[in-house]
Amino acid sequence: MDKLTLLGLLVALVGILTGQILEGSNLAVLFQGTAFLIVFGGTLGAVMVQSSSKVFMTAVRMGRWVLIPPKSAGPELIGQITEWGVLARREGMLALEARISDIPDPFLKKGVQLLVDGQSAEKIREVLEIDINSWEQLRWQGARVWEAAAGYSPTVGIIGAVLGLMHVMQNLSEPSKLGGGIAVAFVATIYGVALANFIFLPVANKLKAIIMQQTQLRDMVVDGLGAIANGENPRLIELKLQSYLD
Numbered sequence: 001m002d003k004l005t006l007l008g009l010l011v012a013l014v015g016i017l018t019g020q021i022l023e024g025s026n027l028a029v030l031f032q033g034t035a036f037l038i039v040f041g042g043t044l045g046a047v048m049v050q051s052s053s054k055v056f057m058t059a060v061r062m063g064r065w066v067l068i069p070p071k072s073a074g075p076e077l078i079g080q081i082t083e084w085g086v087l088a089r090r091e092g093m094l095a096l097e098a099r100i101s102d103i104p105d106p107f108l109k110k111g112v113q114l115l116v117d118g119q120s121a122e123k124i125r126e127v128l129e130i131d132i133n134s135w136e137q138l139r140w141q142g143a144r145v146w147e148a149a150a151g152y153s154p155t156v157g158i159i160g161a162v163l164g165l166m167h168v169m170q171n172l173s174e175p176s177k178l179g180g181g182i183a184v185a186f187v188a189t190i191y192g193v194a195l196a197n198f199i200f201l202p203v204a205n206k207l208k209a210i211i212m213q214q215t216q217l218r219d220m221v222v223d224g225l226g227a228i229a230n231g232e233n234p235r236l237i238e239l240k241l242q243s244y245l246d
Helices: 003-022 033-050 053-066 074-091 093-102 106-116 121-169 175-229 234-245
Strands: none
Touching: 003 175, 033 053, 033 121, 033 175, 053 121, 053 175, 074 093, 074 106, 074 175, 074 234, 093 106, 106 121, 106 175, 121 175, 175 234
């Protein structure tokens, strides 16, 4: 669980509500289900229109990374690759074949299979970099869905405010209700701007950072497997890969 994300959301929420209280305003006016439905539903619909189903579902699944990021298994990967390097140097590449069935990660499994098949470091890099690019591009598109939501949300909030003001204009015969009605109308704008700047845009940027970290781990794997294919000293491989974490 990413505690910093939870703390950030809490700080933002407390800051807004505290400011509302200090201004002497009623907190109840900020909680309008209709305004939230307009903003959230309109934004959701807009991003669904612009995205393919695969990209949209990827974006939804990636959303949990903000609170539960993928485990950074860098040290474990380095240890595993170094062990494979020792085994390959001592007993040959074919000795790695018995380890393939124990590898859960398809990307890593493919790399080791290429080693066992006797492919050169250049060929291993060529094949695995295609996998890396495909993995990275899909998830960058997923992050851009959240980024797009940050662009649509304020505009949909304005639409909600205009709809609210239209309702107010229909009740001009009751002046006592105009002030409260206008205040409620502008809550939709608040929701649109708040969702964009406190949720959608921060989530998009955090996902981009996680994608970069995960891509770097994959690059590290490619370098490690390539070094094994070249017959490099396992200790040298370990030191080289450690630089990715440093």
